[in-house]
Amino acid sequence: MGGSVLTIKDLHVEIEGKEILKGVNLEIKGGEIHAIMGPNGTGKSTLSSAIMGHPKYQVTGGSVTLDNEDVLEMEVDERARAGLFLAMQYPSEISGVTNADFLRSSINARREEGQEISLMKFIRTMDSKMEFLEMDPNMAQRYLNEGFSGGEKKRNEILQMMMIEPKIAILDEIDSGLDIDALKVVSKGINEMRSSEFGCLIITHYQRLLNYITPDFVHVMMQGRIVKSGGPELAQRLEAEGYDWIKQELGIEDETVGQEA
Amino acid sequence: MTTETKLPFDQEYITSFSKEMNEPEWLTAHRVQALASADSLPMPRPDKTKIDKWNFSQFENLLVKSDAFASLNELPEEVKALVDVDGSDKNLYIQRNNKPAYLSVSKGLQEKGVVFTDIFTAAREYSDLLKKYFMSAVKADEHRLTALHAAFMNGGAFLYVPKNVQISEPIHSIFVHDNADANVFNHVLVVAEDNSSVVYVENYISTVESANSLFNIVTEVVANANSRIQFGAVDTLAKGVTTYVNRRGVADRDAKIEWALGLMNDGNTISETVTNLVGDGSYGDTKTVVVGRGDQIQNFTTNTIHFGKNSEGYILKHGVVKDSATSIFNGIGKIEHGATKANAEQESRVLMLSEKARGDANPILLIDEDDVTAGHAASVGRVDPIQLYYLMSRGIPQTEAERLVIHGFLAPVVNELPIEGVKKQLVEVIERKVK
Ligand SMILES: Nc1ncnc2c1ncn2[C@@H]1O[C@H](COP(=O)(O)OP(=O)(O)OP(=O)(O)O)[C@@H](O)[C@H]1O
Numbered sequence: 014m015g016g017s018v019l020t021i022k023d024l025h026v027e028i029e030g031k032e033i034l035k036g037v038n039l040e041i042k043g044g045e046i047h048a049i050m051g052p053n054g055t056g057k058s059t060l061s062s063a064i065m066g067h068p069k070y071q072v073t074g075g076s077v078t079l080d081n082e083d084v085l086e087m088e089v090d091e092r093a094r095a096g097l098f099l100a101m102q103y104p105s106e107i108s109g110v111t112n113a114d115f116l117r118s119s120i121n122a123r124r125e126e127g128q129e130i131s132l133m134k135f136i137r138t139m140d141s142k143m144e145f146l147e148m149d150p151n152m153a154q155r156y157l158n159e160g161f162s163g164g165e166k167k168r169n170e171i172l173q174m175m176m177i178e179p180k181i182a183i184l185d186e187i188d189s190g191l192d193i194d195a196l197k198v199v200s201k202g203i204n205e206m207r208s209s210e211f212g213c214l215i216i217t218h219y220q221r222l223l224n225y226i227t228p229d230f231v232h233v234m235m236q237g238r239i240v241k242s243g244g245p246e247l248a249q250r251l252e253a254e255g256y257d258w259i260k261q262e263l264g265i266e267d268e269t270v271g272q273e274a
Numbered sequence: 275m276t277t278e279t280k281l282p283f284d285q286e287y288i289t290s291f292s293k294e295m296n297e298p299e300w301l302t303a304h305r306v307q308a309l310a311s312a313d314s315l316p317m318p319r320p321d322k323t324k325i326d327k328w329n330f331s332q333f334e335n336l337l338v339k340s341d342a343f344a345s346l347n348e349l350p351e352e353v354k355a356l357v358d359v360d361g362s363d364k365n366l367y368i369q370r371n372n373k374p375a376y377l378s379v380s381k382g383l384q385e386k387g388v389v390f391t392d393i394f395t396a397a398r399e400y401s402d403l404l405k406k407y408f409m410s411a412v413k414a415d416e417h418r419l420t421a422l423h424a425a426f427m428n429g430g431a432f433l434y435v436p437k438n439v440q441i442s443e444p445i446h447s448i449f450v451h452d453n454a455d456a457n458v459f460n461h462v463l464v465v466a467e468d469n470s471s472v473v474y475v476e477n478y479i480s481t482v483e484s485a486n487s488l489f490n491i492v493t494e495v496v497a498n499a500n501s502r503i504q505f506g507a508v509d510t511l512a513k514g515v516t517t518y519v520n521r522r523g524v525a526d527r528d529a530k531i532e533w534a535l536g537l538m539n540d541g542n543t544i545s546e547t548v549t550n551l552v553g554d555g556s557y558g559d560t561k562t563v564v565v566g567r568g569d570q571i572q573n574f575t576t577n578t579i580h581f582g583k584n585s586e587g588y589i590l591k592h593g594v595v596k597d598s599a600t601s602i603f604n605g606i607g608k609i610e611h612g613a614t615k616a617n618a619e620q621e622s623r624v625l626m627l628s629e630k631a632r633g634d635a636n637p638i639l640l641i642d643e644d645d646v647t648a649g650h651a652a653s654v655g656r657v658d659p660i661q662l663y664y665l666m667s668r669g670i671p672q673t674e675a676e677r678l679v680i681h682g683f684l685a686p687v688v689n690e691l692p693i694e695g696v697k698k699q700l701v702e703v704i705e706r707k708v709k
């Protein structure tokens with residue numbers, strides 16, 4: 014039994030009438046870790062948001078399927094229950110809703126009525142995962158992300174991922190703003206999830222995260238497309254040399270979207 | 275309907291009604307005088323809500339026939355849910371439409387001289403005491419609705435706490451509306467004498483679906499020197515009930531009045547909650563939670579008026595507006611000349627859940643004294659689609675996500691409510707209303 018397969022074919026996405034993604038192709042299978050790197054403003058968050066169904070992004074062409082099911086036909090919550098997870102670059106703050114209540118709702122949304130997780134079991138699981146992620150236990154009762162520091166928010170995203178146990182997770186800059194210790198903890202969380210049942214797409218600017226989590230594939234995004242793919246060595250070269258060599262190789266002058274090659 | 279329409283009951287009718295109730299003469303005279311003045315008095319003008327087309331004066335029945343409840347087991351289920359039927363709710367008055375239908379007052383309280391009874395009994399048996407405070411905070415001639423109230427009063431309760439008496443267990447009234455033809459002019463009077471304290475909780479609850487009823491409620495809360503009154507209310511009158519509800523407190527020196535209000539009617543409602551901080555060192559706190567739904571129009575005015583030096587007034591209101599409902603929040607902090615070192619704070623927040631919902635928050639500070647502190651915060655906004663997206667991205671369906679956001683929005687007020695029973699009831703009512 015392998016894990017799930019997320020297949021993205023020729024994906025075109027607009028935001029407010031402006032085309033951002035111009036034909037993205039990517040396949041992520043259970044057991045694989047992919048990393049996407051790329052300069053600012055090249056469409057990485059757009060890709061992750063479009064896959065999850067962010068209301069502002071419009072898919073104008075192409076397809077996204079999870080185990081052959083049409084993801085683009087699904088509502089956001091259905092996508093999540095189908096097995097997708099997105100750790101967001103900028104998680105929302107929701108006042109008045111405790112982290113614990115929110116997570117319990119998330120878990121119960123995946124269960125039949127009458128089969129809800131028992132409070133005891135929930136608390137035990139949450140406590141142990143929070144301990145694993147070296148989080149302050151008080152965070153369970155704090156309002157969701159409200160007043161959390163940048164690093165605390167990122168850790169909280171990983172906590173959610175560990176509680177929900179998705180089939181495919183997309184982590185959008187999960188490492189940005191983390192100090193070294195937090196980076197290690199977050200990596201530990203991601204590595205803990207690693208199995209043949211779990212596929213992951215990591216969006217990052219830095220090799221340092223990939224020192225802890227060795228990716229199977231590394232992709233480079235420019236101008237709303239994946240312009241180069243390779244193994245872990247590609248990330249190391251980017252760290253050492255930057256993006257200029259790729260731009261030269263491909264004849265790209267301005268790598269951001271809206272610029273044609 | 276024009277404002278010129280003839281009132282449904284004349285002086286003769288009101289006089290004989292008063293006689294039938296065995297009311298003291300002063301009360302009959304009070305009714306008659308109010309009736310005579312009603313026509314010439316103007317309607318109140320709640321800011322930003324036009325009510326001249328609302329029916330506050332045309333109705334058929336001043337009294338409907340209702341039976342008493344022989345025991346709590348006879349209560350309708352919805353009402354039972356508000357009561358601890360096992361008997362821990364020892365001080366309980368239940369009114370059925372206009373009929374005093376159940377009363378229990380613990381022996382301990384009776385021995386301490388606490389009076390808790392329906393308004394008719396109070397008029398007969400505690401005439402002098404009632405007369406001293408009745409319509410002292412809210413005057414019959416303020417406007418047409420207070421005059422109509424005074425003339426047609428047909429229900430209510432009286433709670434009197436003597437000097438130095440501290441009551442720990444809550445005193446509870448339930449005003450049940452279970453007859454579609456009932457019209458209720460309810461008067462509640464709570465008096466706490468010097469150095470006393472009491473927690474009073476009331477429910478207005480309809481058990482009839484949609485009625486064409488009229489509620490005109492005046493509630494006076496008198497906190498004498500150094501007393502403390504915690505006043506909780508959860509109003510759940512049905513769609514089709516037009517409500518005017520005026521709750522007004524007067525706090526004497528070092529007295530405290532704390533309101534915890536869940537204004538959850540489903541019909542058109544004009545609500546004003548006023549706290550007069552008369553005494554030096556007096557304290558008023560008004561916490562209000564509101565949910566508007568359907569096509570109801572509601573106006574909530576919360577007013578704290580500082581006369582006393584070092585008086586402190588706090589207003590905190592959070593409201594959710596759904597469907598095509600309208601909710602107007604007016605908050606007024608007024609500091610009179612001479613009220614030095616007074617502090618007036620208010621915060622109003624409105625969350626609109628649909629395109630057609632209308633919400634408005636108008637904070638006003640009126641300050642006639644230099645040496646004071648005051649502040650206000652207000653916001654009106656819609657549910658943030660990005661917040662919903664975030665919640666849904668974890669698998670939570672949209673309705674559940676909205677539910678979480680709404681509870682979250684109201685939580686800062688609900689969690690702060692000083693009366694545990696009110697908090698619990700409110701959570702349940704909110705749950706029902708936002709479904
Ligand atoms: N509302 C909008 N209107 C127009 N352009 C937008 C809008 N939102 C995003 N964009 C543009 O889309 C492009 C891609 O943005 P995206 O967030 O996907 O980039 P990114 O690769 O994630 O960048 P970063 O590394 O900085 O996070 C950017 O040029 C951005 O300015």
Ligand SMILES: [Mg+2]
Pocket residue numbers: 057058059102185186
């Ligand atoms: Mg981004």
